[in-house]
Amino acid sequence: MKRQILALATVGITVAGAAALYAVVDRSNDSAATPASANAFNCSTFQIPAPDGATVESLTARNVPTGTFQVPGSPPLGGYPVPDVPAHCEVTVTLTHPSANDHATVQVWLPESGWNGRFQAVGGAAYAAGNIGGVATAVKQGYAAATTDAGVDTTGLDTTWGLNSAGQVNTALLENFASRSVHELAIVGKQVVNNVYDQAASYAYWNGCSTGGRQGYMEAQKYPSDFNGINADAPAINWNQFEVATLWPQVVMSEAHTYPTSCEFNAFNQAAVKQCDPQDGLADGLISDPGRCDFDPRRLIGTKVQCDGKEYTISETVADVVRKIWDGPRDANGKQLWFGLPTGADFSALTAGVTDANGITTGSPFTVPAQWVSTFVQKQRSFDTANLTYAQFDRIFQQARSEYDSIIGTADPNLSAFRDAGGKLLTWQGDADQLIPTAGTVDYRKRVDALLGGTTRVDDFYRVFLAPGVAHCALTGSNDMTALTDWVEHGKAPDVLRATLTTATGQTVSRDICRLPFVSRYTGDGHPASPTSFRCVAP
Structure with missing residues (x-):
C-alpha cells in the first residue's frame, strides 16, 4: 500500500522525496489485539487524572465525520491532505506545570469503528514535538493515535520559545520538548482510550523519525514502561554531538x-x-x-x-x-x-x-x-x-x-529497564543520511552491546537496520511497523526489513534491509532488482 506523506525530520528534503515515516500495519495481525465493542464508543467530555507534576487545564471531545484532513502549516512539515480519514472522536487535552506557565496540548484521535485495539503515539520533527498528520494516517490504519505539541513550536523550524524575555533559556519548555511531554502523551493517551472505548489498549506503540526517533529512544531510556514497541528511525540521539x-x-x-x-x-x-x-x-x-x-x-x-x-x-x-x-x-x-x-x-x-x-x-x-x-x-x-x-x-x-547532555542528549546506553519491561526497540536509518550521521546510531548500538552483554543478548529486544543509499527519513515501502507488531505480539524478531530503494541511477529496487552487523551481498545470480538475489552476510 502507498505510504502517506507525513512529517519530515527537517527542512532540506522535498515532500515527494522523503515520503512517509509511518508504515502501514498488516491488518492480518489484528487478532492479537482486542478491538472495542461498537456499543462502548463514547465521545464526550470526561475527566482524567493529571500526570504527576501536571494539571489538566482543559479537555474537549468532538465527533469528526469521515473526510479529508488538511494538515496545517507549510511544506514539508504541513500543508498536505490526508484523504479518507474515517469518522473518529477527537479529544484535546491541555496540560500545564506549576510555575512553568506552559500549555502543552495532547491530541488523541480514536476511530469510531474498526479500532484494532492498539494505541500509537506519533513523534515530531526538528523542533516540532508532534505531527498531527501522522495521527490522521494512523487512524486510517485502525489505531487510536495521539501526538503532543509539548507547548512549543508546531512548525518545526522556530526556536523563539527557547529564550524568555530576559534572554534566559526557558528550561520548562526545553524539558517538555526533551522528554516530559512525550511521557505525558503516553499517560494521557492511554487514559483517553480507556474512557472512550471503556477498555484499555492491548498494546502501545511509538512511531517516529529524526526528532521522533530521539523521542522514542528517550522513552526507552527514561520511561521504559510507556510503550510495548518503539519504532524510532534515523534517531536524533547523541543530540549535542550530531x-x-x-x-x-x-x-x-x-x-x-x-x-x-x-x-x-x-x-x-x-x-x-x-x-x-x-x-x-x-x-x-x-x-x-x-x-x-x-x-x-x-x-x-x-x-x-x-x-x-x-x-x-x-x-x-x-x-x-x-x-x-x-x-x-x-x-x-x-x-x-x-x-x-x-x-x-x-x-x-x-x-x-x-x-x-x-x-x-x-x-x-x-x-x-x-x-x-x-x-x-x-x-x-x-x-x-x-x-x-x-x-x-x-x-x-x-x-x-x-x-x-543531561537534558536532551538521549545517549544513555542503559536500556536494561526497557528490556526487563519486555519492550522491543526497532530502528532503521539510511546509510546516506545527510543530516544525522549513521555512524552515531551504530556507535550507540555498540555501547548498548558492551553494557548489556553483547550483540546476541541485545538483539532479543533491540535491532538496527541500515538501508543502502537512503537519505534522512526517506525509506519508502518499509514494513517496519508490521515487523515491530509481529515482534511485540507474536515474538517474531525481524532479521530483515523489506523496503524500496532508489539507486544512484534512479532505478527503483525492492531489497531486504539487513540488521546490524550484517550487510547485503549479491548472490552472484538472479535479477538485481529482486530481493532474493541478495543475502545478509557478516561484513
Whole structure:
C-alpha cells in the first residue's frame, strides 16, 4: 500500500522525496489485539487524572465525520491532505506545570469503528514535538493515535520559545520538548482510550523519525514502561554531538575560504559510488557497506567538472574540504569529536552558501543546528554560525555537551529497564543520511552491546537496520511497523526489513534491509532488482 506523506525530520528534503515515516500495519495481525465493542464508543467530555507534576487545564471531545484532513502549516512539515480519514472522536487535552506557565496540548484521535485495539503515539520533527498528520494516517490504519505539541513550536523550524524575555533559556519548555511531554502523551493517551472505548489498549506503540526517533529512544531510556514497541528511525540521539557537528562543513569551508559548487561535491560522491559500489558483488548504484569505502578525495585533483555551462577544475583545496567533511569534526589535537557526513550522502543541506552580486560566497548554515547553537548554546538569537573558526567550533561543541547532555542528549546506553519491561526497540536509518550521521546510531548500538552483554543478548529486544543509499527519513515501502507488531505480539524478531530503494541511477529496487552487523551481498545470480538475489552476510 502507498505510504502517506507525513512529517519530515527537517527542512532540506522535498515532500515527494522523503515520503512517509509511518508504515502501514498488516491488518492480518489484528487478532492479537482486542478491538472495542461498537456499543462502548463514547465521545464526550470526561475527566482524567493529571500526570504527576501536571494539571489538566482543559479537555474537549468532538465527533469528526469521515473526510479529508488538511494538515496545517507549510511544506514539508504541513500543508498536505490526508484523504479518507474515517469518522473518529477527537479529544484535546491541555496540560500545564506549576510555575512553568506552559500549555502543552495532547491530541488523541480514536476511530469510531474498526479500532484494532492498539494505541500509537506519533513523534515530531526538528523542533516540532508532534505531527498531527501522522495521527490522521494512523487512524486510517485502525489505531487510536495521539501526538503532543509539548507547548512549543508546531512548525518545526522556530526556536523563539527557547529564550524568555530576559534572554534566559526557558528550561520548562526545553524539558517538555526533551522528554516530559512525550511521557505525558503516553499517560494521557492511554487514559483517553480507556474512557472512550471503556477498555484499555492491548498494546502501545511509538512511531517516529529524526526528532521522533530521539523521542522514542528517550522513552526507552527514561520511561521504559510507556510503550510495548518503539519504532524510532534515523534517531536524533547523541543530540549535542550530531547537532553541533552538522555545522562542521560550514566551518571547514569558511576556514578554507572555499565554497565548492554542487557539481564539484556531486563529482566526489559519484566517484566514491563508482569505486565502492561493486564491493557487495554487484555494481547497482548502491554502497552496501559505506564503512568499507576508502575512496580518497585526492584522486579527483585536476579533474574537470561541467556545471551550469561552466568548467571547474577540482583543486587540492576542494579535495581537502571534502576529506575533512567526510572525516568529521576534530579538535586542535586531532581527536575526533564526532562522525562526518557518510560517504555517498548528499552534501547540499550542510554546505549551502549564498553568492552576492560581486561573486563572493558566504556560508548558509542548516537552520536546525544553527538555531540550536544560537538560541540554546550562545543564548543569542542573532548569533551567526556561518563563519565559525575551528577554535570557536570546539568551544561550542564542548559547551553544548556540558550544558545539555543531561537534558536532551538521549545517549544513555542503559536500556536494561526497557528490556526487563519486555519492550522491543526497532530502528532503521539510511546509510546516506545527510543530516544525522549513521555512524552515531551504530556507535550507540555498540555501547548498548558492551553494557548489556553483547550483540546476541541485545538483539532479543533491540535491532538496527541500515538501508543502502537512503537519505534522512526517506525509506519508502518499509514494513517496519508490521515487523515491530509481529515482534511485540507474536515474538517474531525481524532479521530483515523489506523496503524500496532508489539507486544512484534512479532505478527503483525492492531489497531486504539487513540488521546490524550484517550487510547485503549479491548472490552472484538472479535479477538485481529482486530481493532474493541478495543475502545478509557478516561484513
